[in-house]
Amino acid sequence: MSPISFVSRYYTSPDGLKLHYRDYAGPASPRLTVVCIPGLTRNARDFEDLAPHLAKTYRVICVELRGRGLSEYAKDPMTYVPPTYVRDVAALLKVAKLAHVALIGTSLGGIISMVLGATMPAKILGVVLNDIGPEISPEGLARIASYVGQTRPITNWDEAAAAIRMIDGKIFPDYETDETWIKMARRRFVETEEGAFRPDYDLNISKPFATSTAAVNLWPFFTALKRIPALAIRGETSDLLSPEIFAQMKQVVPNLRQVIVPNRGHAPYLDEPEALGAIDDFLEGLPRSLNPLTVVRRQLAGVWLLTRLKMQGAI
Numbered sequence: 001m002s003p004i005s006f007v008s009r010y011y012t013s014p015d016g017l018k019l020h021y022r023d024y025a026g027p028a029s030p031r032l033t034v035v036c037i038p039g040l041t042r043n044a045r046d047f048e049d050l051a052p053h054l055a056k057t058y059r060v061i062c063v064e065l066r067g068r069g070l071s072e073y074a075k076d077p078m079t080y081v082p083p084t085y086v087r088d089v090a091a092l093l094k095v096a097k098l099a100h101v102a103l104i105g106t107s108l109g110g111i112i113s114m115v116l117g118a119t120m121p122a123k124i125l126g127v128v129l130n131d132i133g134p135e136i137s138p139e140g141l142a143r144i145a146s147y148v149g150q151t152r153p154i155t156n157w158d159e160a161a162a163a164i165r166m167i168d169g170k171i172f173p174d175y176e177t178d179e180t181w182i183k184m185a186r187r188r189f190v191e192t193e194e195g196a197f198r199p200d201y202d203l204n205i206s207k208p209f210a211t212s213t214a215a216v217n218l219w220p221f222f223t224a225l226k227r228i229p230a231l232a233i234r235g236e237t238s239d240l241l242s243p244e245i246f247a248q249m250k251q252v253v254p255n256l257r258q259v260i261v262p263n264r265g266h267a268p269y270l271d272e273p274e275a276l277g278a279i280d281d282f283l284e285g286l287p288r289s290l291n292p293l294t295v296v297r298r299q300l301a302g303v304w305l306l307t308r309l310k311m312q313g314a315i
Contacts, residue, residue, distance in 0.1 A: 004024070004052035004055060004056075005024070005025075006022040006023055006024045006025075006051070006055075006060075006062075007022070007023045007025070008020060008021075008022060008023075008070065009021055009022075009023050009096075010070075011091065011092055011095040011096070012091075012095075013066065013087070013088045013091055014087050014088070014091055015079065015084075017066050017071070017072040017074060017088075018071070018072045019064065019065075019066060019071040019072065019088060019092070020044070020064045020069060020070035020071045021044065021061055021062060021063050021064055021092060022044045022047075022051070022060075022061070022062040022064075023059075023060075023061055023096075024051050024052070024054075024055035024059065024060040024061070024062070025055070025059055026054075026055045026056070026057065026058050026059040026060060027056070027057065030057065030058045030059040031057060031058060031288055032058055032059075032100065032101070032102055032125060032283070032286060032288055032289075033058065033059040033060075033061065033098055033100075033101045033102070034054055034058045034059070034060045034061070034101065034102045034103075034104060034283065035060075035061045035063065035089070035092075035093075035098075035101045035102070035103050035104070036050065036051060036060065036061065036062045036063065036104045036105075036106075036109070037063045037065070037089065037103065037104070037105040037106070037108075037109030037110075037112050037113060038062075038063065038064075038065070038068070038106055038107075038108075038109050039106045039107035039108050039109055039267060040107060040108045040144065040148060040205065040209070041068075041148055041188065041199065041201050041205070042068065042106070042187075042188065042201075043064050043068045043069030043070075043187070043188075043200055043201070044062035044063065044064045044069055045069070045186070045187040045188075045200075046062075046106065046187060046269070047060075047062045047270070048187065049269065049270070049271035050104075050269075050270045050271060050276075050279075053276065054279075054283070057283075058102075058283065061092075061096070061098075061101075063089060063092065063109070065085055065088065065108075066079070066080070066084070066085070066088060067080055067201055067202035067204070067205050068200065068201045068202070069200055069201075073202040073204075074202070074204075077202070077204035077205070077207045077208065078207065078208050080202070080204065080205040080207070080208055080209075081208050082108070082111055082112060082115065082216060085108070085112050086112055086115045086116060086119075089112055089116060090116065090120065093120075093123060098123070099123065099289065100123055100124070100125050100288075100289050100290060101123065101124065101125060102124070102125045102126045102127070102128070102283060102286055103116060103117065103124060103126070103127045103128065104128040104130065104270070104279070105127070105128065105129060105130060105132070106130040106131065106132070106267050106270070107130065107131060107132050107240065107266065107267050108132075109130070110128075110129040110130055110131070110132030111132060111216075111218065113127050113128070113129060114127065114129065114132075114134070114218060114221045114222055114225065115218075115221050117221075117224065117225050117228050117230070118220070118221040118222075118224035118225065118302070118305055119221075119302050119305060119306055120302060121224070121227055121228055121298035121299075121301055121302050122290065122294075122295045122296075122298040122299045122302065124228055125228075125229070125286045125287060125289075125290070126228060126229040126230065126231070126282065126283070126286045127225060127228055127229070127230045127231070128230075128231045128232075128233065128279060128282060129230065129231070129232045129233065130233045130267050130268060130270060130275075131233060131234055131235050131238050131240060131241050131266050131267035131268060132240065132241060132267075133218075133222065133232070133241045133245045133246060133249050134217075134218035134219045134221070134222035134223075134245070134249070135218070135219075135242075135245045136240055136241075137239055137240055137241070137242050137245075139239045140238070140239040140240030140241075140266055141240070143239060144209075144240075145206075145209065147167055148205065148206045148209055149203045149204070149205065149206025149207070149209070150203070150206075151198060151199055151203065153196070154189070154196070154197040154198070155195075155196065155197065156197070157182050157185055157186070157189075157197070158178070158182070159197070160182075160185035160186075160188075160189040160197050161178060161181035161182040161184065161185040162181070163185070163189075164181055164184050164185045164188060164189075165181045168184070168265075170237075170265060171235070171237075171264065171265035171266060171267075172184075172264065172265075172269075173263060174263055188200060219252075220305065220308075220309060221305075222249065222252065222253065223252055223253065224301070224305055225253050225256070226253050226254075226255065227297075227298060227301060228298075229255070229257075229282070229285070229286060230253060230255070230256050230257065231256070231257040231258070231259070231278060231279070231282040232246065232249055232256055232257070232258050232259075233258075233259050233260075233261060233268060233270070233275055233278065233279075234246050234258070234259075234260050234261070235260075235261050235264035235265045235266055235267055235268050236260050236261060236262045236263060236264055236265075237263075237264065237265045238264075238265050238266040238267070239265060239266055240266040240267070241266070246258065246260075257278070257282060259274055259275065259278040260274070261274045261275050262274065
C-alpha cells in the first residue's frame with residue numbers, strides 16, 4: 001500500500017453510532033501511530049496535506065467526530081459535547097487495538113487530545129495542540145458562534161468557496177487564488193444527490209456549542225500534560241488562543257514546546273513550513289512505546305486526576 005493512500009474504516013460508538021475514520025497505513029513497519037482530530041465543523045479532509053506527509057514515516061488515523069463527514073449524525077444533539085467526543089475517540093483506540101498513540105488535535109480536537117492525555121496518559125506518547133489552550137478567548141468563541149450551524153443556499157463550488165473565503169479570509173490572508181479557496185470548500189462542503197451544496201456536518205452541533213465549550217475548566221487537564229511530551233502551535237493572529245494564555249501555558253508546563261505560525265489566525269492548517277517542521281521534530285523525538293513502570297505511573301496519575309475532579313464536582 002502506498003504511504004499516501006488511506007482506507008475508510010468504521011466503528012461503533014459507546015451509544016451505537018457508526019463513526020468513520022481514515023486510516024493511512026504508512027510504511028511497512030511504522031514507528032508509531034498518529035491520531036489526528038479535527039475542529040468543531042471540520043472532518044478528516046482537514047488533514048489531506050498533513051496526513052500523507054506524516055504517513056511517509058507513521059501510521060496516521062484521521063478521526064471524523066460524530067455528526068461530521070461520513071460519521072453518523074447523533075439522534076440527540078446534546079451529545080455533541082467534549083465528554084462524548086472523548087469517549088468516542090477512546091472507543092476508537094480500543095477497537096483499533098492501539099496501545100500507544102501520539103495525538104494531533106486542532107481546536108476542539110485539541111481539547112479532546114488534552115483530556116485524553118490527562119485521563120489516559122498511559123496510552124498517549126505525546127500531544128500536539130493546534131491553536132487551542134486551557135482558556136478560550138470570548139472573541140474567538142463569538143466569531144465561531146456567528147456562523148456554526150448556519151447556512152444559505154449554495155448551488156456550485158464557486159459559491160461554496162466564496163462562503164468559506166468570507167469566513168476565513170482574515171485567517172489565511174495569503175490564500176489569493178480562487179483554486180485555493182475551492183480546495184478549502186471541498187474540504188468543508190459536500191454536494192448532495194439533488195445537486196445542492198451544504199456544510200459537511202450536522203447543523204445541530206451548534207445547539208450545545210456555546211454552553212458546553214465555555215463551561216469546562218480545562219486547566220487541570222492541561223496541567224496534567226506535565227508528564228507527557230507536548231507541543232503547542234498558535235496562529236500569530238489567532239482570536240481563540242491569546243498571546244497571554246499561550247505564554248501562561250509555558251509557565252504551567254515548562255517542558256511544553258511552542259511554535260507560532262506567522263500570517264495565520266485560528267487555526268493553522270498544519271501545512272505551513274513552521275508547523276510541519278515543529279511537528280516532524282516533535283514526533284521524531286517520541287518513543288515507540290512506554291516501559292511498564294511508566295505505564296503504571298501514568299495509569300495511577302490518570303486515576304488520581306479523575307478521582308480529584310469528581311470529588312471537586314468538576315466532572
